[in-house]
Amino acid sequence: MAEIILDKVTKRYPDGALAVSEADIQIADGEFIILVGPSGCGKSTMLNMIAGLEDISSGELRIDGQRVNEKAPKDRDIAMVFQSYALYPHMSVRENMAFPLRLAKVDDATVKSKVDEAAKILDLTQHLERKPANLSGGQRQRVAMGRAIVRNPKAFLMDEPLSNLDAKLRVQMRTSVSKLQKQLATTTVYVTHDQTEAMTLGDRVVVLRGGLVQQVGSPQFLYDNPANLFVAGFIGSPAMNFLPGTLENGQLSTGLGTLALSDRVRTLAEEAKAPREVIAGVRPEHFEDAKLMDESAKAGGTTFTATVDVLESMGSDKFAYFTVEGETATSQELAELAADSGSTETGDSGAQLVTRLSAASTAVEGQPADVWFDADKVQLFDPSSGKNLTYAG
């Protein structure tokens, strides 16, 4: 159990590359914190610095109020779960889990009871005498977790622990990791590139981009109030829709037509001294099939008509895809996100719009549909800086 504080922690490689730049993060005792970002954003480097596997170039790392910059990993009392699990292949599951205790010179009886206890929690009791090579991916993952929990460390560090599992198992393990963390109430730092894991697991999420902390906050807060375009585009699946727009007298003109901003949005935008040219962001669930709504409900938004390109029925909802004519929203941050998700190659003309409609929607593929969206939920971003102009934090 411990509080971990990163105070302007920076990692600069000898070749001058900056991996992490002045990260300031306070991790409370027992908190489950997620470091998330696209590959190369410095999240693993940050984790390795907390672990002690990489030196800290400048800044200070404190665990329980004590500076640990110069401490070797073994003296930090932190356990780590690796992406590859890093199980010792020549040892049985029991020996793997007992290894940290043996190194700590714990007596045999205690080792046995602690390993048995951990095995019970992780449902590994019947596999204790097997070698890692004879285990399935999920079992190996659990052994790696077991090795981390046996010695009650001050904190757990997890480096994409679920990314080698298949999709179904990943969802199961995600729940068990979450349960385990609640049960043990040990401070946990979890690295992932998967925004779903970030949203579902953490008490708080740290979004990183190019070594810079973009935003820290609870998953819901990040979702509702992204600090900039990058966070807005990274958090949420399907991603937020971005459209270039022009702001004039409280009216926003986009490829979807012109709408009057709500007072709340307009005030925020004015306070932030919004430029004329903006990028408007609307989450898919803030759209609705206009036919399903009465006139009074429609008052707070705008209705547009467009042809449905693709309609995906998920049972509970329907996802309708439209093409918005005109310019695509462009910014460096959006380009980076697109490159990370590999969507630069789709080659669609115009902007793709994803909307989540109620299952009762009568929209038909290839036919025009009337779609309403909530003007109060529109977020405005500065195209040059990426800053959220309607940030209500």
Place this chain on the structure above:
Amino acid sequence: MAVIGGSTTGRKARWTFVDIAVVAYALIPVLWTMSLSFKTAEAQTDKNFFPSEWTFDNYKAIFTTDQFVRALVNSIGIALIATLIAVVLGTMAAYAIARLDFPGKQALVGVSLLIAMFPQVSLVSPLFEMERQLGLFDTWPGLILPYITFALPLAIYTLSAFFREIPWELEKAAKMDGATPAQAFRRVIAPLAAPGVFTTAILVFIFCWNDFLFAISLTSTEASRTVPAALAFFTGASQFEAPVGSISAAAVVITIPIIVFVLFFQRRIVAGLTSGAVKG
């Protein structure tokens, strides 16, 4: 099942023929030597592959002479000590080369490769002079030292390849589990590198065991003469008789430790020991 180049049986037959040819090419001289070692002195030149009359006289003869037994002890002692030292030093050097980035690493690797390429025969005369000056001539260390020198590059190269195969993350995991670098090496890396260490040990041992050049040049008496060199000093029953039978018998005898060594360590060279360490 489609097989490139004809039917399966035809393919099998061709490969069987090739295999037999290779094995025969390699083994016939060995079998011939064995045959000679079991022949009586009179039958040595009868040109028969199988001895008409089997005898163990040649073996009895070499083991009754002090010359051969003494040489065998020298060979085993020198080869084992040289192997041990070369493998221990090689393991440490290879680990450093595989894992660390230190100044002069490339130079070190380059120099060790240079030593391996250096023609040994050109070093014999200087070594002879140096060892006489230092009093190492005709002693065990006088052979062990050059053997280590020439076996080390071999050991470093084979071992660093093995170390590179061991996932880096295992060591990080050991560190996180509370191990000192020495503990991580001893309890995680060394057991995993064992197959590589044994393979290297076999290669180095064979190199030391088979050496003739240094053995003949740097020894003068039974004090340190190894078997390959001692064979040259065998004498027949009379000066008109070549000691073909004894030499053959001795040659067969010195092959046995190699076979034993390989068979003994082969069981430990278990492939895929590292499987299951990472991913799956």
